Amino acid sequence: MSFFHKDLIGIERLDKKELQFILDNVKAFKTLFTRNVKKAPTLIGKTVVTLFFEPSTRTRNSFEIAAKRLSADVINIAVNVSSLVKGESLIDTGKTLEAMNADYIIIRHSLTGAPEILSKNLNASIINAGDGFHEHPTQGLLDLYTIYEKKKTLKNLKVLLVGDILHSRVAKSNIWALTKMGVQVSVSGPPTLIPQRIEELGVKVYYNLDQALKETDVVNILRIQLERQQENLFPSVREYTALYQVTKERLALLKRDVLIMHPGPMNRGIEISSDAADSVNSVINEQVTNGIAVRMAVLYLLKPNKPNKTKTRQKNVY
């Protein structure tokens, strides 16, 4: 199997065979984690740049560790003190980084489409680390891998996503990844936070969380974005927690071997109780660890374009 992609913008563009190929590569990279020397020379001489316009703990650091484990040089752009604040455009910033030989640019941006703009204008491989409400593909892949690793198979599995599906790029990437792999995906949350016509993606909707919890093999709890309350998309945090928090009481509804997941950062006491977050069924920390292997596999598999070479070889002048 070959994998011919310059960029990773979204899981929507990958097919089942490509997703399985990524999972197989993640598994291979994970074997490095138990060795004394956790490094491979794969990206020696390559430069990986992280360009984050929104806060991040997991994704940015995980990409940095992944790139360093593959022996790449890593540059973290501090957007707040870059020339972007002087009005430089995103494309000009990207071209400037490419002129410094950036081979991979990992971008997080509040605007849907920002990674796509860079991908169309640069030879460097562009990796979407989350754009607006669109996708967060490496989170979708690490969630998929964690389920596959823990359950040993994706066959006949039911996965439930709980919370703000409408604004969640994590939910979108999970839905694409899981449905392409044949997993039955359900969502549960306030009606105002469920996208209209989501059923057309092959997703089942439950407005009654308790019923959904009883039937699922995996529950992936999404962060509630508190600013949505100002937009009147849910009445109050108190009401949200009463109807949709995975509480200690609701844990009793779950199957004994259920996986409890959360992409982080968690709002303990809002969408997830500490009983759920710290339960023996929680794989939240494993998700973070798997994120490194997923990002190693993605960096390994993507192929930046070769820059245009000049026809005449220049003489070296010293």
Ligand code: CP
């Ligand atoms: N899951 C996730 O994207 O976390 P960060 O915002 O910390 O990167």
